Amino acid sequence: MIEFVSNTNFAPSNPKAENVGEPLHLQLGHKSEVAQPSYEEVFAKLDSPEIKTRIGHLLKQYPVEQGALLEVLWIAQSELGWVPHAAVKWAAQICRCSPAHAWGVATFYTMYKHAPTGRFFLQFCQNICCHTAGAENIISIAEKKLGIKAGETTKDNLFTIVRAECLGACGNGPVMLVNDDFATDVIAGELAMPLNVGLNEERLDKIIAWCKERAAKMPLEPKREPLGGVTGxxxxxxxxxxxxxxxxxxxxxxxxxxxxxxxxxxxxxxxxxxxxxxxxxxxxxxxxxxxxxxxxxxxxxxxxxxxxxxxxxxxxxxxxxxxxxxx
Ligand code: FES
Known part of the structure; x- marks a missing residue:
């Protein structure tokens, strides 16, 4: 029996082992079916000269193309914001492996997102250290403040809340990620995670205010280079x-x-x-x-x-x- 365990589970609790026959979106933790773009739509976004250059650099680093699969999937996620099924197929073609193999990789590693999210993707750790330090309380405070439940996105598409398993910052618990950054506080106008400072309601308020202020000042979130980037x-x-x-x-x-x-x-x-x-x-x-x-x-x-x-x-x-x- 397989039990899906994912940091990107969009449902409050993981599907049970006996439910592996459930529809795919439930197995991946989404509350409702996710509309999948067609291969043509995805390909149109990924078929740029810049991406071709980056992939050309990547493929040269591995003895076989399949070795670059994780990074090719990363490129798709950084361009599209998530990894739809068609992007998995696209990555499989580039890396000369079967779509089934690429799908297994994309669903095994928890940093790949299988659904679009709001601009600020808030992942709250619910694992043991954070749990004992009050994660449940912080998650329910966040849900109340944003008017959504874990697994949902606000109507203005600004915030998505999810529960995550250990984020590797147990000493700071309870902790959260705001997109790719740890945040338990805001210091000098920046997200921060000072040593041994965990989330509490006051600091969570500051983080939410920081996100809103950033959205007001900056219409789009600057794109990150997940691979460090080909600097040219x-x-x-x-x-x-x-x-x-x-x-x-x-x-x-x-x-x-x-x-x-x-x-x-x-x-x-x-x-x-x-x-x-x-x-x-x-x-x-x-x-x-x-x-x-x-x-x-x-x-x-x-x-x-x-x-x-x-x-x-x-x-x-x-x-x-x-x-x-x-x-
Ligand atoms: S238990 Fe929360 S970061 Fe490890």
Whole structure:
């Protein structure tokens, strides 16, 4: 007997093992049948030169095409917002495997979504650590505040709530994900999960307000690059075909002072070259290559309001640029 267990279960509880004969949408945890776009509709969205380039890069990294299946499915999800059946078939064709195999993969890994969601996909962990720390209470507060039940989407299509199994942040329980980001609080205008700070009603209010404010300011959610992205050019050099993102510089912070702008960051030990860039008009300019052991770089010509980012390279592979920090 198979029991479907999925982080993207849209129903409040998992289907029972004895119910495997239920319609597919119920097996996948959806409350009602999901309208599936046709293959032609899906193909029209995925058949772009940019996606072809990305897939070309990906396929070169594996001895057989099937090895790229997870990432090809990711590309479909990032373009469509979810993985309809036709996208599974599309991925299977690219990866030269059977649609049944691709379907098994797409339904085994819980980060693939099998139904469209609202703009802010709120996944509340209901597993043991979060449960004992009050997850049920937080989930019912969220349901009340948004006027929907877990598994539903608000009428304005802004929020979908789901229950999820362990999200791997047990020490912070109860926790939630807002799209791809952990959030138990909002700090300095950003979603945050400070050490040992779990959700409570007050912090949940802040997170919901953050989402609403973002939706009001930003008509569309910026698209994420789930693979780190094929950056095309780094310092004017074409991206190598064996591209894989090296660990990016994290926590980049630029602070203006009397002697210019001080930029600090954190970096993984395998990084071999660091490049600090400053924005000049629409272009990014290289302003220095600190040693990988350095933890600070000072731009003596920097001023308040300048934008900075860091690009980390490991061997010949350059990561996507870090988040931008404004001094
Ligand atoms: S139990 Fe909730 S994150 Fe692990």
């Amino acid at each position: 050019a780094v310092h004017g050099e074409p991206q190598t075909t064996d591209f894989a993102p090296a660990p990016p510089a994290l926590g980049v912070k630029a602070t203006a002072g009397e002697n210019g702008v001080s930029i600090v960051w954190k970096i993984a030990p395998e990084v071999t070259v660091l490049a600090v860039e400053r924005k000049n008009g629409k272009k990014w300019e290289l302003i220095g290559n600190p040693s990988v052991k350095d933890k600070e770089f000072v731009d003596a010509n920097g001023k308040s309001g300048y934008e900075y980012r860091i690009i980390a390279t490991s061997g010949e592979r350059a990561a996507k640029p870090s988040a931008v920090s404004i001094s």
